[in-house]
Amino acid sequence: MNKTVNQKAWLFVIPVFVLVAFNAIIPLMTVVNYAFQETFGNNVFMWEGTRWFKQILLSDRFHAALGRQILFTLIILFIQIPLGIFIALTMPKEGIGVSVCLVLMSMPLLIPWNVVGAMWNIFALPDIGFLGHSLNALGFDYNFTQQSGDAWFTTVLMDVWHWTSLVVLLSYAGLRSIQPAYYQAAEIDGASRWSVFRHIELPKMKKVLTIAILLRFMDSFMIYTEPFVLTGGGPGNATAFLSIDLVKMALGQFDLGPAAAMSLIYFFIVLTVCWVFYNLMMKNEGQS
Amino acid sequence: MSLELRNVEKKIGQETHIYETNLKLEKNTINVLLGSTLAGKTTLMQIMAGLDKPTNGEIWFNEKNVTGVKVQKRNVSMVYQQFINYPNFNVYDNIASPLKITGVDSNEIKNRVGKVAELLKLSPMLNKRPNELSGGQQQRTALARALVKDSDLILLDEPLANLDFKLREELREELPKLFEDRDCIVVYATTEPSDALLIGGYTATLLEGKIVQHGKTLEVYNQPNSLQSAQVFSDPPMNIAKIKKQGDVCSLISDDVSWKINSKLKDGEYKVGIRPHNITTYKEGSNSLEISGKVLISELSGSESLIHFTNGDLNWVSLSNGIHQKNVGEQTKLFMNSDEFLYFDESNKLVNNV
Numbered sequence: 001m002n003k004t005v006n007q008k009a010w011l012f013v014i015p016v017f018v019l020v021a022f023n024a025i026i027p028l029m030t031v032v033n034y035a036f037q038e039t040f041g042n043n044v045f046m047w048e049g050t051r052w053f054k055q056i057l058l059s060d061r062f063h064a065a066l067g068r069q070i071l072f073t074l075i076i077l078f079i080q081i082p083l084g085i086f087i088a089l090t091m092p093k094e095g096i097g098v099s100v101c102l103v104l105m106s107m108p109l110l111i112p113w114n115v116v117g118a119m120w121n122i123f124a125l126p127d128i129g130f131l132g133h134s135l136n137a138l139g140f141d142y143n144f145t146q147q148s149g150d151a152w153f154t155t156v157l158m159d160v161w162h163w164t165s166l167v168v169l170l171s172y173a174g175l176r177s178i179q180p181a182y183y184q185a186a187e188i189d190g191a192s193r194w195s196v197f198r199h200i201e202l203p204k205m206k207k208v209l210t211i212a213i214l215l216r217f218m219d220s221f222m223i224y225t226e227p228f229v230l231t232g233g234g235p236g237n238a239t240a241f242l243s244i245d246l247v248k249m250a251l252g253q254f255d256l257g258p259a260a261a262m263s264l265i266y267f268f269i270v271l272t273v274c275w276v277f278y279n280l281m282m283k284n285e286g287q288s
Numbered sequence: 289m290s291l292e293l294r295n296v297e298k299k300i301g302q303e304t305h306i307y308e309t310n311l312k313l314e315k316n317t318i319n320v321l322l323g324s325t326l327a328g329k330t331t332l333m334q335i336m337a338g339l340d341k342p343t344n345g346e347i348w349f350n351e352k353n354v355t356g357v358k359v360q361k362r363n364v365s366m367v368y369q370q371f372i373n374y375p376n377f378n379v380y381d382n383i384a385s386p387l388k389i390t391g392v393d394s395n396e397i398k399n400r401v402g403k404v405a406e407l408l409k410l411s412p413m414l415n416k417r418p419n420e421l422s423g424g425q426q427q428r429t430a431l432a433r434a435l436v437k438d439s440d441l442i443l444l445d446e447p448l449a450n451l452d453f454k455l456r457e458e459l460r461e462e463l464p465k466l467f468e469d470r471d472c473i474v475v476y477a478t479t480e481p482s483d484a485l486l487i488g489g490y491t492a493t494l495l496e497g498k499i500v501q502h503g504k505t506l507e508v509y510n511q512p513n514s515l516q517s518a519q520v521f522s523d524p525p526m527n528i529a530k531i532k533k534q535g536d537v538c539s540l541i542s543d544d545v546s547w548k549i550n551s552k553l554k555d556g557e558y559k560v561g562i563r564p565h566n567i568t569t570y571k572e573g574s575n576s577l578e579i580s581g582k583v584l585i586s587e588l589s590g591s592e593s594l595i596h597f598t599n600g601d602l603n604w605v606s607l608s609n610g611i612h613q614k615n616v617g618e619q620t621k622l623f624m625n626s627d628e629f630l631y632f633d634e635s636n637k638l639v640n641n642v
Contacts, residue, residue, distance in 0.1 A: 181368040184339055189386045190360035203375040 034260035052261035062262065064237065065245040066269075069221060072156070072241060076220040079160055081213060084167025085205070088175055089197070091168070102172075105165040113162075117229025120158040124230075144231065148238030151231045155239050158226055163219065167212045174208035175201060210281040214274055221270055242266055289315040289350055291336060291441060291473050296345035298331055305331045307498045308345070313473050313490070318464065320484040320505065321477040323494030323520055329477035332494070333443045336475060337364045349440070362441070365434035369446040371426035373418040373433070379405070379425075380414040383432045404432045407466065424455035435466065442467070444476045448483070460486055481523045485509065493520040515636035518561050524594065524605045527562040531631075542600025547577050547626050553639060561630040567606035569593070573625040579604075580621050586614040597622070 035052055037045040056062050091101045108116075126132035126143045131154075135142040144150040178201065186196045202209075224243040227233065233240035233248070240248070246266065250259035291313040298306035306328050313319050321329045334340035335347065338359040346355045354362060365386070373382045383401045392400075405411045408428045418426050427447060434442055444463075448456045464487050467474045476487060484491045484505055491509075492502040493516070501508050501517040512518035519526055530541045534555050539546035541557075566572075567579070581597035581604060588594075593612040597604050597620060606622050614620055631639045 179370050179372070181370050181372050184334075185366065185368070185372045187339065188337065188359050188364055188366055190389050191385075195389075199374045199376060 031260045031263050034256045035264055036257075038257050048257060052257045053265065056258055056262045056265060061245070062265075065240060065242050068238075068240065069242040072152075072223070073217060073220045075156055076159055076163075077213065077216055079156070080164045080167050080216055081209070083160070084164050084212065085171045085209075087164070087168045088171035089201075091172055093176070102169070105168050108162050108165050109169075111162075113225040114229050116158065116162050117226040120154065120161075120226070121230050124154045146235050148235055151235060151239050155227050155230060158230060159220065159223070162226065163216060166215065170208045170212040171205055174205035178204045206281065210278065214278065217277070218270060218274065221273075289440060289471070289473065290348075292348040293332075293336070293342075294346045294348060296335060296342040296347065298328075298335060298340070299343045305497055306335070306342070309499050311492065311499060311502060313475065315473065316471065318467055318474040318476060318487055318489030320487055320489065320491040321475060321494055322479075322481060322484045322491055323477075324479055326496075327494040327520075328497040329494060330445055331497075333366070333445055333475060333477055336441065337366060337443055338362045339366075363437070363439050364441045364443065365437050365439040366443040366445065367427070367430050367434045367447045369449045371418070371423060371430055371450065373426060373429050375418055378415050378417050379410055379421070379429050379432075382418070382429050383410075383436050386433060386437045400436050401432075404436045407435070408432045408462075422455070423451055424459060427451060427459065431466070435470075438470075438472075440472055442470075442472055442474045444474065446477055446479065449479070464488060481509075481521050484521070491521070493517045495520055511638065511640070512561075512630065513638055515559065515561060515632045515638075518630055518632075518638075522561075522563055524564045524607060527564065527567065527602075527604050529560050529562070529600075529602055531558050531560050532556070533558060540600070542602055543579070545577055545579055545624075547575065549626075551631075553631070557634070558639065559632045559636070561632060562624060563628065564594070564605040564607035566625045566628040567604065567622050568608040568625070569595070569606070569612045569620075569622055570608065571623045573627045575626040577624040577626050578621055579624055580619060583614045583616055583618045583620055586616065588613075595620070595622070 036048060036050070038048045039045050087105075092098055111119075121129075123129045124132045124144050126136055126145075132142055132144070141147075142150050144154040182200050182204070183196065186200060191199070222243055223241055224247070227239050227241060228244055228247075231239045233244040237245075243266075246259060246262055249255050249262065293309050293311040296306060296309045296311075297304070309332070321332060323329055331340065335342050338347075338354065338357055338361075341356060346353055348354065349362070374385060377385065380401060383404060384397050387397045387400065401414075402411075405414060408431060410425065410428055410432060413421060413425060418429065421429065427450075431447065434444075447463075448460055451459065460483065463476075474489075476483070478484065488505050490503065491505040493500045493508060493512075495516050500520065501513045508517065509521055512521060515528070519528075531538050532541055533549070533553055536548050536550060537546055538549050538558075538560075540560075579599055581599035583595060583597050584603065585596040586593070588611055591610060593608045593610065593614075595606045595608070595612070595614055597606065633639045
């Protein structure tokens with residue numbers, strides 16, 4: 001057989017390559033470039049090797065931000081995943097209620113992130129906000145702009161409000177794909193509601209839940225806009241999560257080198273966690 | 289032990305899914321529910337199981353009215369078209385699951401699961417999970433779960449439909465043996481007449497929510513009470529032609545083919561039903577009739593030849609053993625075995641024995 005050589009196919013790859021180059025490769029490489037150099041402006045750069053990486057990895061400030069970030073993400077996952085599954089389980093399975101619930105559930109997801117932050121900021125203001133005022137009227141000493149516990153409470157509540165729907169929608173889709181015969185078979189066995197959940201619904205939702213956890217992990221680990229608008233990282237540094245701290249370093253102090261090194265470390269943490277988690281979850285999955 | 293449906297009817301909204309049905313299934317029998325998709329097989333089974341309630345009528349089990357008694361209290365097991373197993377249990381735990389729920393002692397469970405697994409050739413894969421098994425093995429697991437329980441009623445809803453050809457053949461041969469020495473009633477729903485013939489026992493033919501006929505499988509096949517029952521129980525579809533009877537001579541209306549019959553039927557118009565395998569490229573039986581036609585389609589399936597042809601204004605199907613190649617458009621001669629003809633009157637009732 002004669003194979004004809006035709007390199008024209010490469011022409012078709014070029015647009016994608018250019019696009020990816022501009023939106024991913026070039027910016028990332030710029031960051032890599034900064035991470036190994038020092039600059040005092042005027043486009044003059046000096047080689048610094050791994051100095052910034054060592055500095056970041058050993059700095060208390062980074063440890064504190066990372067600690068806050070991990071705590072926040074864990075809280076978010078532990079609330080949103082079970083809550084999302086629970087809501088999905090209680091949603092109607094047929095009739096008009098389905099569309100009503102789906103639309104209601106999608107609403108928070110459609111609101112721009114900074115608007116969510118601004119909404120909750122006003123909503124939680126202790127003097128005029130509905131939430132803040134009500135809490136104070138009920139006798140709680142609530143002020144998210146001054147007490148770090150309250151700031152955390154408000155940030156978590158905001159995120160739960162904003163993102164639980166995503167878990168609900170994914171879980172609901174997973175639940176709907178279970179064939180009715182599974183429920184009948186369990187009914188014939190006389191299985192309890194809990195066993196049906198534990199041994200049919202949960203395993204059948206495993207794949208969508210893996211995606212849900214991954215998405216919620218990535219989003220919450222990289223959260224910026226909403227807490228920036230709500231608390232600005234405060235009071236003090238109480239809600240300064242990784243990306244808020246990063247922006248402070250890069251744009252506030254203009255420490256380009258350390259900020260770039262921190263970005264890369266940040267990026268590798270997210271990448272590694274996602275990779276390990278995904279592979280663990282999918283380890284025993286066959287083709288089915 | 290017997291299962292009886294008394295005047296059972298099922299309506300959903302304005303739509304009738306099952307028309308008034310009376311059916312009695314006896315102890316230690318396999319009963320095939322034969323009918324096309326949407327004929328009401330699954331609905332009927334769910335009513336039998338207690339997964340669904342009839343709109344009207346009663347279900348009696350062992351001379352006791354069990355209408356409305358929940359499925360968990362009825363000692364029923366069911367196998368579905370889809371391979372339904374607990375996804376995160378291995379084969380052993382899957383088979384053991386109905387026993388564990390009812391609190392059977394663990395040695396007893398081990399014993400019974402071992403036996404059933406042996407019967408269904410699952411012993412080497414007791415530690416595997418469903419998604420590591422082939423479709424055939426998954427369905428064997430589901431069957432084992434149904435058998436391990438010693439149910440009074442085992443319902444099989446097209447259990448072989450999702451399997452590929454070889455696995456289907458294999459399991460189909462084993463199935464009747466599995467139920468041989470069991471003290472239970474088995475109901476097997478299928479769309480395929482060949483399944484019914486292979487399984488034997490009793491068959492009920494279903495058409496559009498009505499049971500057309502119920503009786504011993506071979507009797508239903510050989511003596512369908514009506515054209516509908518014969519049609520349900522024939523694959524490829526039965527050839528139906530109008531005939532005229534005058535004296536002891538019958539002739540096709542659409543062509544001048546005629547033959548003698550010995551019957552007390554009144555003169556007049558009838559319909560004749562001829563199963564495809566009774567029209568062949570070779571003579572069969574002592575009363576062979578020649579019929580000619582133009583070949584529409586000619587296909588080989590395994591060692592059989594399926595020839596579709598036109599005669600008069602009708603399309604006919606013939607099924608011959610062996611390989612007989614015909615060209616499309618070719619004028620051809622075939623032979624009908626008139627001993628096997630089924631005669632129906634105007635109201636589609638079988639009149640062979642009159």
